[in-house]
Amino acid sequence: MEFQCDPTSRVPIYRQLMDQIRQAVARGRLRPGVRLPSVRTLSRELVVNPNTIARTYTELEREGVLHTRQGLGVFVAAPQADLSAAARRERLATALDRFLTEAFHLGFSADELQSAITKRIRAFQFADSVSNT
Amino acid sequence: MSYAIQTERLTKHYGDRRVVDSLSLQVLTGSVYGLLGRNGAGKSTLIKMLMGMVRPDAGQAELLGQNIDNLSNCTRARIAYLAEGHPLYGWMSIDDAARFTRSFYPRWNDKLFSQIIEHFELSRCQKYRRLSRGQQAQVSLALAVAPEPELLILDDPTLGLDTVVRRDFLESLIQIIQRQGHTILFSSHILSDVERVAERVGVMVNGVLRVDCPTDTFREQVRKLVLEFSGHPPESPKIPGLVSCRQAGAGLELVLVGYDDAQREAVEALDPRSIAVLDLNLEDAFIEYTRGPRRSLPSFAMENDDAQSTRDQGAA
Numbered sequence: 028m029e030f031q032c033d034p035t036s037r038v039p040i041y042r043q044l045m046d047q048i049r050q051a052v053a054r055g056r057l058r059p060g061v062r063l064p065s066v067r068t069l070s071r072e073l074v075v076n077p078n079t080i081a082r083t084y085t086e087l088e089r090e091g092v093l094h095t096r097q098g099l100g101v102f103v104a105a106p107q108a109d110l111s112a113a114a115r116r117e118r119l120a121t122a123l124d125r126f127l128t129e130a131f132h133l134g135f136s137a138d139e140l141q142s143a144i145t146k147r148i149r150a151f152q153f154a155d156s157v158s159n160t
Numbered sequence: 161m162s163y164a165i166q167t168e169r170l171t172k173h174y175g176d177r178r179v180v181d182s183l184s185l186q187v188l189t190g191s192v193y194g195l196l197g198r199n200g201a202g203k204s205t206l207i208k209m210l211m212g213m214v215r216p217d218a219g220q221a222e223l224l225g226q227n228i229d230n231l232s233n234c235t236r237a238r239i240a241y242l243a244e245g246h247p248l249y250g251w252m253s254i255d256d257a258a259r260f261t262r263s264f265y266p267r268w269n270d271k272l273f274s275q276i277i278e279h280f281e282l283s284r285c286q287k288y289r290r291l292s293r294g295q296q297a298q299v300s301l302a303l304a305v306a307p308e309p310e311l312l313i314l315d316d317p318t319l320g321l322d323t324v325v326r327r328d329f330l331e332s333l334i335q336i337i338q339r340q341g342h343t344i345l346f347s348s349h350i351l352s353d354v355e356r357v358a359e360r361v362g363v364m365v366n367g368v369l370r371v372d373c374p375t376d377t378f379r380e381q382v383r384k385l386v387l388e389f390s391g392h393p394p395e396s397p398k399i400p401g402l403v404s405c406r407q408a409g410a411g412l413e414l415v416l417v418g419y420d421d422a423q424r425e426a427v428e429a430l431d432p433r434s435i436a437v438l439d440l441n442l443e444d445a446f447i448e449y450t451r452g453p454r455r456s457l458p459s460f461a462m463e464n465d466d467a468q469s470t471r472d473q474g475a476a
Binding site: 032034035036037039040067070071074075076077078 | 192327330331334335337338351352353355356357358359376379439440441442443
């Protein structure tokens with residue numbers, strides 16, 4: 028996976044990297060068990076303070092996206108179903124409400140949204156998620 | 161928690177001008193601190209005081225736990241300094257410069273020095289004055305880094321360097337940062353470089369350290385508000401945390417530090433027709449913060465050249 032960073036962005040570098048990793052995992056480009064570059068390697072490649080990379084990895088570990096194996100490195104975590112089905116649905120509902128609000132203000136109808144979502148899911152290449160109700 | 165650099169109300173006057181005004185700052189060991197400020201803000205004078213090249217008029221400072229008034233040679237050998245403009249003796253070859261510099265330091269990593277020199281495709285027998293600006297900077301960096309100093313103080317190290325050399329320099333800096341426990345203080349005008357490597361920034365304005373916080377915090381806290389008014393905008397609004405206020409057409413551009421409820425209420429109390437809150441990147445945050453209250457250039461009057469010339473030809 029190719030990482031990029033834009034030091035002229037309004038978004039702090041560590042958050043840019045977090046977004047890139049999260050998206051790569053969601054798209055299946057980074058699969059569970061894959062090892063991420065070491066802090067040293069990535070900081071040298073991106074020409075960025077190693078603490079920034081460390082912070083990226085720490086935050087993603089806290090979110091459960093990555094996990095560290097002592098002495099071995101940082102790996103993509105297996106998708107965890109640590110939230111109950113109800114909690115997951117509630118979170119999804121909140122995210123959907125946010126999305127629908129924005130879509131409304133952009134002037135889209137419900138039908139337009141349905142087809143847009145279908146098309147987008149296909150293009151996104153959703154990775155296999157934890158199959159749960 | 162130890163500090164590699166600590167200053168307490170450091171002050172320097174030139175005539176009746178306070179070039180460095182009661183400056184207190186602390187740099188944690190092992191961290192990277194970016195010192196920012198416009199030209200003439202006092203950054204170089206501050207650094208020269210730390211290095212003992214300029215005597216303070218008031219205040220104290222400590223480097224690696226020792227007072228700068230009586231730094232032991234042992235402590236000096238743990239500190240390296242890259243002066244503004246990379247000055248070195250022109251007649252020296254790179255090898256001469258290495259032998260000269262290493263005589264001041266008990267620790268000298270010659271392999272590292274060679275690595276850097278070779279990476280930049282220089283040879284040790286080249287004379288300093290024959291090198292380009294960029295090459296001189298690279299030699300300076302190699303000389304500063306080879307003693308493996310615990311504290312590295314860099315005064316505008318990328319001044320005058322081209323984009324590629326600047327990137328090379330930054331890469332070398334990253335390698336140094338990766339060695340644990342090394343502290344770096346550097347002053348710079350390249351905000352994107354600072355965003356990449358500095359964990360903490362200090363902003364000097366007219367000799368005063370007005371900002372001293374994590375890089376992220378500075379960037380997040382400085383905001384630009386664009387207010388539109390139906391009628392005449394207020395002249396000098398009183399808003400907490402206001403840095404500057406500029407009239408822009410029928411509106412106001414405010415630069416604020418922070419945006420809490422009290423500030424929001426104060427802005428809304430001005431009764432604008434609309435409020436737009438803009439987040440800024442580090443460079444824009446720095447510009448807006450240090451620009452000053454009345455800095456917008458008057459717009460240049462544009463003439464309709466085509467119409468004029470045909471008329472003139474007719475007249476001639």
